[in-house]
Amino acid sequence: MKKSIFKTLAIPAALLVSSMTFAADTIKVGVLHSLSGTMAISETTLKDTMLMLIEEQNKKGGLLGKKLEPVVVDPASNWPLFAEKARELIEQDKVAAVFGCWTSVSRKSVLPVFEELNNILFYPVQYEGEESSKNVFYTGAAPNQQAIPAVDYLMNDVGVKRWVLAGTDYVYPRTTNKILEAYLKAKGVKDADIMINYTPFGHSDWQSIVSDIKKFGGAGKKTAVVSTINGDANVPFYKELGNQGLSAEDIPVIAFSVGEEELSGIDTGPLVGHLAAWNYFMSVDSKQNKKFIKDWQKFIGSKDRVSNDPMEAHYIGFNMWVKAVEKAGTTDPEAVQKAIIGVEVPNLTGGTAKMLANHHITKPVLIGEIQDNGQFDVVWETDGLVPGDAWSDHLPGSKDIVADWTDKLGCGNYNSKTKKCSGQNY
């Protein structure tokens, strides 16, 4: 019974595939993004980005003399289905690598599959860290590439003394806020000056929470909200901020999950001046970025479509994979895993991204203020590139742990005090 449902679901994907160029001998690339359900809003764009990148690579003559062939499946925002679809991609379609996942829970769900079958996953979204798998390459930001610099900016440049950590109730906000809380306390912020609040997915009635934030911020010290609120819930949250007259000058909100794509659905008038921390903004003025946006809008057939940070992460991840395959001379996952460490490719903000031994990459950190056209104006950026740190230095449990997948250690969870690899792969 399960099998047959499986097959019916695979039909649309198969149709999609057959409409692509069908050479006898191709390299298959898996695309594992939800095209239906709650996450479809964000993930559909990433699927399209991958199709564009693959098409461009094919125009350049493919890879190792073969054409690339995308295999698109729809895990439908259903976490266990992610694991099933990943297995299907690797075992049945024999893909060389998979690009996919958005939420941390979906990544955690596919991780055992990738480790068992020893394939490669490129994960393009900022996440909570505390993980480094032999089979996963994290092209989004680790907490030290987004959350920590954002807090530094607010503390040093804006002079914030009181902190509201507001998030959606799941693993990414909870872990990020744990790290931030430890970091703030280490910087001398008192318990009374930190307010932590969690809300369910899709929360829409923000009246009392915004009113609490207003009261908390009325205590005479500069207050800021660090928001790990995810998805849909952001729109009513910002609307309520505007309605209750909390302006960005009084209490700025810095968001880690609100980008150009999320803003394209709302009237940004009341949001002007609120902040977001990312490693890429569409408004960044660089040659590569201009070309990328032009190609993207042409591919998707609309001048109104925006680009965002996870798209850049896929751009970097895909180019790294291509380079590593060329370096290794094969698409064999084991060889590519070795070859990719140390690979450098240009990012879209005018710098270079380098794959590190812990499977994270180097990124610049940018802080942008929301403009009334739905774009971000960069107000601050780190001096250079920040290397991604898999295990946070600010949490007691993970301070001593390092990840190094070169032959030196070959471990994602090495305790430098006890000199032991925990054996646990992630």
Place this chain on the structure above:
Amino acid sequence: MSVLRKGRAGIYAALLHIALMLLFSPVHSALMPDEDIAVLKEGSYGDKSDLVISLPERPGAVSLLPVLQVMLDGDLYLSADEKLLSVTDAPADQYLIIDIDAGTESVVAEKGALKRVRINNSVRRILRRTIAQLQLRSDDVGVRLAAVKQIIDKVDTDSVAIIREYFPAEQDADVRDAMALVLAVGDLRSGDPALAEAAIETLSTSLEPVALNTLQDFSEDTDSTLLARQAEKAIEAIQGRVRVYENLETLYFGLSSGSVLVLAGIGLAITFGVMGVINMAHGELIMLGAYTTYVIQQLMPELIGISIIIAIPAAFLVSGLAGIIMERLVIRHLYGNPLETLLATFGISLILQQTVRTIFSPLNKSVITPDWMSGLLEVNSVLALTWNRLYIIVFCLIVFLALVFVMKKTPLGLQVRAVSQNRNMARAMGVRSQWVDALTFGLGSGIAGVAGVALSLITNVGPNLGQAYIIDSFMVVVFGGVGNLLGTLFAGMSLGVMNKVLEPSVGAVLAKILILVFIILFIQKRPQGLFPQRGRAAEG
């Protein structure tokens, strides 16, 4: 200085004249000298802040108010010949350009050649303060009062000095009171014991957060136990009053979130409550209403202000028709089979969602809140009611009353009740029961559409909108007593208030769980809900 400036302006006027004759020559603004324009054009945010801070020192600075206001709104642009322009959106993707110097207006399609004066939060903060400072010189009492209120929020030594300068000349009592508060904060902060007593007195009557904060700081820092005790007494007095208003605020939040529940549930009270159809597609009918609002706004971009009003009947028709079609094609074949109805309507809900996804894309759409519905009704600095929520409470009551009227006072309502109480008897009396079924279902569905209009203003308009409200709707109807409109109203309001009372102490997630547990327990004890149906219908 003033003469010099006037002289300059004269020269520029002459230049303008020549320019008009020659048809070309850069002519700059008479409001600001060249070096200021250069800062606006190319200066860093820090340079812009310094410029704005220095402005009130200049003679005739009040004339700069419009420029600063436009700059604060982010609409200030410089033309190629360095004129100060205000550029705002005009209908049909055009831009309205106002030359701030000359006051001339024009509408253009492209603004590419104009350079925007970019600002960030710190510039905005300084702009607001400078504007307030300049507004103190205004002749309008309202403007002056607003300016002092603006300053109260961020009192520092500079602003106290500014207020001290204007206080003696101020005539209006309200403005004087507000100013006295700022001065009291300044006095108390100065730590001068001679001034402290009077300052504590003044502050104890205020509800502004700054009054409380200043008193708290003072009572901790002061050496005099007498003054500290006075300050503490004042703090207690303020906190007591604040608590009263905070409770009122919680009640308001509860009523407004309750009215959303009532709106979402009241259509279901007809289809499920009166007709007994377990309609899982109820949420999607709400969604259709929300999308109707979106479409109306797209169709008439010039009429955003009244688009919501137009959307109400439109959404009623769209969702009502969808409901009638559903009833005629599917549901009427399944009367008496609740399980099959449930599955069939669930299927319909998926079809509706996917249809919307195909037509409008899976991305959320934005419904613009009209200006008259945004903002706050400020009762005092603790209690402020948001307009959009206030309208929704009122709207909810209107819909409720209208529905009660239809059910109790019109022939349709009579027939609906007759059919639901005893179908065969009603038919024997000549009521066309099939026709009544269709209309009743259409009425319930139409009300769901109207609820969608209200929801489109406070939440996301997307294909999943309905799913978020279907559980809540059933909860409200079951809790209130199936088939009872008044029960639905009370159930929705009390669940809303309960939620908001719990939320601050236990958090949003746990509050939701607790409410659900409460309802389960309540239904165990009283399966018929708050207001049970009486009489024969209850058994049938």
